[in-house]
Amino acid sequence: MTEATVSMTVRTPSDAISVIDIDGEITAASEPALMDAYGRASGERTRRVVLNFSGLEYMNSSGIGLLVTLLVRANRNHQRLLAFGLTDHYRQIFELTRLDEAIGIHDDEAAALAAAA
């Protein structure tokens, strides 16, 4: 497998909401970084995890599979996943894969946080 070329930063605007800023590529190699970021984002009181895709440069089908796995983990922890910062291209991919039916897509961080509140 190739090396991951992604970095993830976790912010917590409130006890119930965490934001993961994704910067780089989402591929199979990103699994450790994504799951580690989710682990940091997921506190005892966290009910919403917001994914910031503004810095997403590339995503292949293994990457979208990772998001499905992340969704399962979030559901298991009674958390909802939301997303913002997707370009039209990546919005279309969420539509194609029908992940938009399970992950709330928003235009920007303000809209995502408002929906998460």
Next chain:
Amino acid sequence: MSGSHTDGDAWAKPVERLAVTGVEPGGAGINVAGRRPTSPVQGFGRMWQKTYRVRLAGSEATPAEVIAVWKRDFPSFWPKGNRFFAPLAGIAPGEVAVLDLSMPGRIKLSTGVLVMYADEESFTLMTPQGHMFAGWITFSAYPQDGATVAQAQVLMRASDPLYEVGMTMGGHRQEDRHWEHTLRSLAESFGVEGEVAAETVCVDRRRQWGNAGNVWHNAGIRSGVYTAAAPVRFATRPFRRGGG
């Protein structure tokens, strides 16, 4: 790697419902047109990730060469009794293929797949409503310790309760055999007698009862009805418009 490649042309465009055009002739071609593509989110059963790998030790083939051959000769690597009617345009994003699969009890199940993603080193097929499982299969190749490894990875949920029972009662084993055969055949085409390693992970043990109604589209039932009704279709052919 960053910035050196793009996924812009690798993904299919969103499709609400599948259309079957430009596919090799011979398949039943039912249970595909008009069906929506599905992801594991829309499935019913437990969610599984199954990974099958074969190491092409001794072959000089690069990952891109392996994927090129896999795309070109995809149906030839399948076990006997299962037919893949490839898109005439080849395995390319947005293309649809038709499948006739052998099921236990000599039943033929007709369904299809959408090519969801295809680049030089991988391609992914997505299933439509009515398929045994909701999800996708990614075929990829990558270098590891001086050799190319070919991999098939399935991310799926059984589409409906009947398929879930079927998967539990031998369906998973049959699927394992299918992809193990495929990878062994692929390795043979590169002159390698490869051993296939399989890994199965249950990603989600929960069943999604809200999707139990997917059984309406069950391609196994519909294929069975279609086959059983063949004499009636034959007998009424002269009376139908354009028939005779």
